[in-house]
Amino acid sequence: MTHTTAAARISPEHARQDLVDHPHYRYRGCAPDPDQPTQAAGNPDLTLDAWEGQDIDGAENQIERRERQAAAIEVCIDCPVMARCLTYARTYRVETGADGTQKAVLTEPSGVLGGMTSLERHREFITAQHRIVAPAPDARLRTAQKMALLTALAAHTHHDDVARAAGMDLRTANWHRSALTTLLGLNKKTALRQELLAAAVERGLLNADRIVADDGTVPAVPRPGQPRTPAAARSARINPFAATEATHGPSAARPLPSRPVPSRPGRLRVLRSRVHAVDGQLELDLGLSAGATVTTLPLPSTRTLEAAA
Incomplete structure (x- = not known):
């Protein structure tokens, strides 16, 4: 039924x-x-x-x-x-x-x-x-931190500004906002800032004339995933290669991952047998003065590598 x-x-x-x-x-x-x-x-x-x-x-x-x-x-x-x-x-x-x-x-x-x-x-x-939750006792609401948070929330609408005005880090400020919402009998998942402040005024915790109005969409508790930093800083944190990509293109931004070294001796012998001498691979521009000589060391033979393995 x-x-x-x-x-x-x-x-x-x-x-x-x-x-x-x-x-x-x-x-x-x-x-x-x-x-x-x-x-x-x-x-x-x-x-x-x-x-x-x-x-x-x-x-x-x-x-x-x-x-x-x-x-x-x-x-x-x-x-x-x-x-x-x-x-x-x-x-x-x-x-x-x-x-x-x-x-x-x-x-x-x-x-x-x-x-x-x-x-x-x-x-x-x-x-x-x-x-229909039972109202919390005043003693649980009138703590120094919760009163500071309510005062800050009444004066500011952005969560960063609220935390700064309350003298707390963002995590602590959001925790107190969540606790206040529950203690005042509201649903912390759906309650709005205006509803939380109205409940606080009704309980005598705030003066209504100190509340700065918002557009009616500010939540009482910041939703998960809301930005905590400016957009540029957030983009740089998520994608540290963004500046390089803008200048040189996506292919130049990220270094190629190095190939892991195999741990099996048999595999090492197979890889070493594929080593070949490449003309000019050891010719480095060392900026030497005129008359200086550079000795190019020959690569070890395949048999030498296999014996060493």
């Missing part, structure tokens, strides 16, 4: 009370059948635990579970309080861990509710979780 995705904004207690107070709540499909208290009113062939499932590992295989859930969902579709039940099923609560960190969790993590299985609700919850 498919359902319209909607992040729950109502509290679990309020949603639960709305469900119970509905005038048709007593006639819900998963209520006990008046004549058979262990069976469901919406389908007497189903037991009341058809919406809850088995608590014992291995007590229900995959086929049985799917059949049970399908039968329960069919009852939900005809239930007069399905909409209220689904609203409650989508609510979440905020839990605080031992280390003080907070996270949002589904109020009802198991069972079939409102025509949705627990797996469907968890998938929907994970998809929308970046929009």
